Amino acid sequence: MSGGDPIVIVGAGPAGVSAARTLVAAGHKPVLIDEGMFPGGQIFRSPPAPLRRSDRDLYGFDAGRACRMRDQFAAILPSIAYHAETLIWGVEPRVLHLARRNEVMRQPWGRLIVATGAMDRIVPIKGWTAPGVFTLGGAQIALKAQASTIGHDVIFMGSGPLLYLVAYQYARAGARVVAVLESGRPLRHVSALPGLMAGGRMFAKGLYYMAWLRTHGVPIKTGVEPLEVLKASDGRVAGLLYRQSKTETTLSCDALAIGFGLTAETQLADLLGVDFRFDEQHRQWLPVTDGDGRSSVEGIYLAGDGLAIRGSEVAAMTGELAAMAILADAGRADASRAARLRRGIERMDRFRRSLNVVFPFPRQLAADLPNETVICRCEGLTAHTLRDAVAASAECDINRIKAFTRLGMGRCQGRICGLAAAELIAAKGSVHISEVGRLRGQAPIKPLMLSTLAGGAHDGL
Known part of the structure; x- marks a missing residue:
């Protein structure tokens, strides 16, 4: 681990918690950062205490998994540095820029696991x-x-x-x-x-x-x-x-x-400079990793739905596998356990690939949107505006269209509109969607008050 800086995990969903458990079991004290008030990610989101209901009411058939994850997290809590309600808004080499409760901070890292999850498509x-x-x-x-x-x-x-x-x-x-x-x-x-x-x-x-x-x-x-x-x-x-x-x-x-369907949250991975590839089935640019979660940037690992949409059970497996990759890179490999995890992931990948066939993204619906339909609600841009920009400029690169129209320059930074806009641009320009590219990540990743930035940053949480 470089310079004694800690292992940092971004995201306290199934992938992040699984990674933290694996590292704690190996004697490490990782830093776990999450935007949520409580651990669990979207699937095991918990309400505030006054609104608490039974696990069965909240999670249905997944109540048992939710309860186990909560117990597992409680068991490792004394052995990790856990920071809830903390936003990562920017990066520099080996440092994350954070915001929490109207203050900004810097968090150095020696190894980094990015488990940022997914959002609606x-x-x-x-x-x-x-x-x-x-x-x-x-x-x-x-x-x-x-x-x-x-x-x-x-x-x-x-x-x-x-x-x-x-x-x-x-x-x-x-x-x-x-x-x-x-x-x-x-x-x-x-x-x-x-x-x-x-x-x-x-x-x-x-x-x-x-x-x-x-x-x-x-x-x-x-x-x-x-x-x-x-x-x-x-x-x-x-x-x-x-x-x-x-x-x-x-x-x-x-x-x-x-x-x-869902789309991977990849903005942080993009800012960190990892390589991406176009995934034809997901019709999205996704981070490139080896089979165990190692990215193209040394020291950065990816896990969970932020790597590819495969569900919470696979997310937990990929979180453990990414943590094991960190241990293996430090000379502490557990080859048999890693092999079992890979087999489990491959079995579930067969299921997910079939789901994508049964429930395909309706790309033609996005490509054929009526001209008056608002695509980018942050900037109030319609399908007509985007089609006009493609026709007038003869450009199909989504970042060029962004420069002409302000597509994806609002509060969501293109997370909501970007994929549908790419389908529309590809259809108008008569090109494959992979040629449209992807909206480049920008800091701040999510909205941040200027008054928070004005306070200046300090190191550590």
């Missing part, structure tokens, strides 16, 4: 900026962290396992789930069944959620194309217009949750 819909429209993840956070639903009559629109999970959770919580509208056609992909079977319990849970919704009277529609979010006189969401098999239908609601 969005395809904008005409009218989606109306109050009452949430991402699937946002709807789930409201339920888990605040014990509240986003509305009484809720439509769930999108694709992928999270769509059915959150709809199920809302129905169990007492909301009226108006409908689950799936953009794909899962039942058409029978050839993916052997790979799905490799998911075992995870596959069974997904089938259960679908069956439960159907038996409780929740309509599930597939092959749906969302057309427009309808608004009430006060501007709030009032319904959704969609097309299925050439027939247009309107459903009324007071809240809408949308999401088309």
Whole structure:
């Protein structure tokens, strides 16, 4: 370890906690930094004490895993330096720039594990900026962290396992789930069944959620194309217009949750200078690592959904494997345990690859967005603005389009709009999406108050 600087882990979800446990067991005292109030990541997000509910109510079939992770974290807490509600907003060589409670700090590192997790993948819909429209993840956070639903009559629109999970959770919580509208056609992909079977319990849970919704009277529609979010006189969401098999239908609601799978949170990895590759199945640029999590930059390791979307169980395995890679690089390898983890990851990768076939990202939906649809809500940019920029400049590089239009220059730094915008740019320019590139990471990664920066930084937490 260089100069005695600590091993730092970014992210206290399943990957980060698993990495911390492995390092503690080997005699290290890692620094664990997380934006959340409590450990657990998005999947095991905990509410404040006054809103605490049973693990079964919060996590359903994953209650046992949530409880075990909480106990495991409590066991290692005396042996780690844990810093919650701490934002990493920038980097320099071997140093992270942090912000917490209106002060900024510098955290040196000798080895670094980046386990930043995932966020919702969005395809904008005409009218989606109306109050009452949430991402699937946002709807789930409201339920888990605040014990509240986003509305009484809720439509769930999108694709992928999270769509059915959150709809199920809302129905169990007492909301009226108006409908689950799936953009794909899962039942058409029978050839993916052997790979799905490799998911075992995870596959069974997904089938259960679908069956439960159907038996409780929740309509599930597939092959749906969302057309427009309808608004009430006060501007709030009032319904959704969609097309299925050439027939247009309107459903009324007071809240809408949308999401088309998940996307890896890669901004920190980008700032750290690791190599990226274009992943055709995910249709996203992802960090390059070896089989154990080592990146192209010495001393930087990646784990969890911030490396690739593979779910919380694989995230925990990759966190342990990244920690073991650090130990192996210091001459303390456990080859047999590492081999078992790799086999487990490969088995679950078969499942995830099949899921991506069954629930593909609706790239054509993003490419064909109506001109008046707002793509970048931070800057108020429409599909028409982006298409005009491509036509006028003959440029398809997304960073050039950013320079012309301010795409991705707002508070989200392109995390929400970037992938959909790339599909639209590729379609307009008649190029493969890999030629569009990716929005370069910029500091601050997330919004930071100037008054916080003005206070100056000190070393350590």
